[in-house]
Amino acid sequence: MSSTAARGPVDSSRIPRYAGPATFARLPRTDEVPHTDIAVVGVPFDSGVSYRPGARFGGNAIREASRLLRPYNAAQDALPFALAQVADAGDIAANPFDIHEAVATVEAAAEELLRSGTRLMTLGGDHTIALPLLRAVARRHGPVALLHFDAHLDTWDTYFGAEYTHGTPFRRAVEEGILDTEALSHVGTRGPLYGKGDLTDDQKMGFGIVTSADVMRRGVDEVAAQLRERIGDRPLYISIDIDVLDPAHAPGTGTPEAGGLTSRELLEILRGLAACNVVSADVVEVAPAYDHAEITSVAAAHVAYELTTLMARRIAGERA
Ligand SMILES: N=C(N)NCCCC(=O)O
Numbered sequence: 001m002s003s004t005a006a007r008g009p010v011d012s013s014r015i016p017r018y019a020g021p022a023t024f025a026r027l028p029r030t031d032e033v034p035h036t037d038i039a040v041v042g043v044p045f046d047s048g049v050s051y052r053p054g055a056r057f058g059g060n061a062i063r064e065a066s067r068l069l070r071p072y073n074a075a076q077d078a079l080p081f082a083l084a085q086v087a088d089a090g091d092i093a094a095n096p097f098d099i100h101e102a103v104a105t106v107e108a109a110a111e112e113l114l115r116s117g118t119r120l121m122t123l124g125g126d127h128t129i130a131l132p133l134l135r136a137v138a139r140r141h142g143p144v145a146l147l148h149f150d151a152h153l154d155t156w157d158t159y160f161g162a163e164y165t166h167g168t169p170f171r172r173a174v175e176e177g178i179l180d181t182e183a184l185s186h187v188g189t190r191g192p193l194y195g196k197g198d199l200t201d202d203q204k205m206g207f208g209i210v211t212s213a214d215v216m217r218r219g220v221d222e223v224a225a226q227l228r229e230r231i232g233d234r235p236l237y238i239s240i241d242i243d244v245l246d247p248a249h250a251p252g253t254g255t256p257e258a259g260g261l262t263s264r265e266l267l268e269i270l271r272g273l274a275a276c277n278v279v280s281a282d283v284v285e286v287a288p289a290y291d292h293a294e295i296t297s298v299a300a301a302h303v304a305y306e307l308t309t310l311m312a313r314r315i316a317g318e319r320a
């Protein structure tokens with residue numbers, strides 16, 4: 001923990017917000033600050049996708065779209081970049097041709113970043129990367145609760161015989177014992193499956209499901225309350241596949257499914273989790289080549305901003 005005040009974003013009233021290279025929210029890089037509480041790190045990797053490629057460009061698209069974020073989060077009544085030192089750690093260079101090597105690289109790099117007690121706000125990349133990130137987080141915190149926002153279950157077994165893909169990270173994580181199976185939730189699930197067995201397998205792994213239609217019928221406050229109840233004060237990892245949003249709110253993604261959440265619903269559910277102990281988080285599956293007018297990357301930037309605020313509030317609370 002730093003004793004000096006946190007260094008915040010570039011002042012957009014003095015240097016136009018569209019000037020200069022993009023870091024997340026115009027924050028300093030980790031090599032420009034003595035200590036980092038929350039590292040925003042990119043993982044430009046998409047060799048695990050089953051349909052449209054392109055999420056390797058997601059992290060930098062989110063950084064570009066985050067130039068307009070302002071320092072005061074009114075919805076959470078917090079100044080996240082003053083409560084904690086948030087800094088951009090750049091990208092993890094993962095091998096695009098060897099998925100096993102890439103998974104090992106992401107795990108080792110995440111472990112290194114987490115070593116000094118730093119929390120991670122990872123910008124994907126495809127959903128494959130959640131597995132090595134969870135391995136690194138579990139090594140530090142023990143098995144973690146998982147809150148997974150996604151149109152998809154991502155608990156399938158293999159694709160073309162491959163165990164590491166963007167549709168399989170959470171089955172691997174359960175098999176490896178790195179998740180707290182008392183507190184596993186999918187939110188926003190929808191769309192066609194391969195068979196009913198997908199759901200029974202998922203349930204056996206310990207997951208509860210709040211479907212996209214459940215969010216519409218029950219409303220965001222009730223859903224957030226139910227999630228808080230299930231999670232309690234366990235160390236929590238939040239993984240957000242941007243395809244949890246309806247394609248109208250996030251067209252720039254690889255496996256779009258109709259009938260998703262609005263960005264307003266997602267942001268409100270996240271804000272309802274302020275009491276939770278979020279130890280790290282990711283936003284994945286932003287594929288800018290299919291985006292229009294930065295719709296998807298702006299949504300992802302705001303999602304990462306809410307997640308960062310949750311972590312910063314927790315850090316400040318623990319310090320007090
Ligand atoms: N994780 C994402 N975005 N998609 C998984 C889809 C796997 C499938 O093609 O069945």
Ligand SMILES: [Zn+2]
Nearest residue numbers: 151152241243
């Ligand atoms: Zn998905």
Ligand SMILES: [Zn+2]
Nearest residue numbers: 127150154241
């Ligand atoms: Zn996913």
